[in-house]
Amino acid sequence: MAARRVCSAVLAIGLLLAAAVAAVPPHLQLVTDTDGGLSLDFHAASCPQLEGIVRAAVQAERGQDVQVTAGLLRIFFHDCLPQGCDASILLDGEKSFGPNASLQPRALQLIESIRAKVHAVCGATVSCADIIALATRDAVSLAGGPSIAMPQGRTDSLRPATNAEVNTLPSPFSDVSTLLGTFSRRGLADPADLVALSGGHTVGKASCSFIRGNDDFSRRLAANCSAGRTGKQSLDIE
Numbered sequence: 001m002a003a004r005r006v007c008s009a010v011l012a013i014g015l016l017l018a019a020a021v022a023a024v025p026p027h028l029q030l031v032t033d034t035d036g037g038l039s040l041d042f043h044a045a046s047c048p049q050l051e052g053i054v055r056a057a058v059q060a061e062r063g064q065d066v067q068v069t070a071g072l073l074r075i076f077f078h079d080c081l082p083q084g085c086d087a088s089i090l091l092d093g094e095k096s097f098g099p100n101a102s103l104q105p106r107a108l109q110l111i112e113s114i115r116a117k118v119h120a121v122c123g124a125t126v127s128c129a130d131i132i133a134l135a136t137r138d139a140v141s142l143a144g145g146p147s148i149a150m151p152q153g154r155t156d157s158l159r160p161a162t163n164a165e166v167n168t169l170p171s172p173f174s175d176v177s178t179l180l181g182t183f184s185r186r187g188l189a190d191p192a193d194l195v196a197l198s199g200g201h202t203v204g205k206a207s208c209s210f211i212r213g214n215d216d217f218s219r220r221l222a223a224n225c226s227a228g229r230t231g232k233q234s235l236d237i238e
Contacts, residue, residue, distance in 0.1 A: 037151075038153040038154070055142075058072075069139040073136055073139070097167070098167070128156050134150055180194060183197075
């Protein structure tokens with residue numbers, strides 16, 4: 001049996017794709033629905049301190065390294081897309097597959113740290129799937145993004161996604177048509193869904209392997225920005 005981070009399952013289900021506020025159609029079964037759905041007050045009685053614990057931990061971590069926001073966003077997306085928002089990304093088998101091999105260690109450790117704090121206060125009542133969702137929500141909010149009311153009640157999976165399932169994650173080399181097809185097959189046919197989720201890449205740092213020399217691009221930037229520091233430059237211009 002694959003080793004895994006210690007995570008407790010709770011009753012009910014979970015679905016929410018990464019940081020976008022996008023409706024997931026009923027034909028997309030991200031996790032098993034055993035209790036009718038998620039709710040905003042799922043842990044209100046069993047762990048009323050939950051959201052405060054999560055937010056405080058994320059805020060403290062961002063104080064040390066703001067890049068943890070990008071790390072959490074990527075973990076949440078890589079968890080949700082293959083087989084649902086079920087914390088299977090924390091299982092060693094799934095975590096070792098190619099697309100997941102470069103997940104941010106600091107963000108993974110933060111999730112484990114929050115789990116330990118929550119379980120110390122409330123007992124093993126909150127799933128790691130909910131902790132990932134809440135931590136990512138708070139990281140986005142603290143970075144200046146929207147604050148989303150996050151439904152809770154997801155269950156943790158005991159089965160890692162297969163290598164084939166993990167490799168359905170969009171490649172950094174995919175063109176727009178391929179990306180639109182990938183998202184459409186998951187019920188996210190509106191190009192705005194792709195734009196919203198791709199926006200996560202405007203947070204954090206990119207690997208130098210994805211940066212290419214382009215003298216013309218450099219000259220255009222210099223021409224636009226040489227007038228002074230008050231000029232404005234569109235982010236996605238290349």
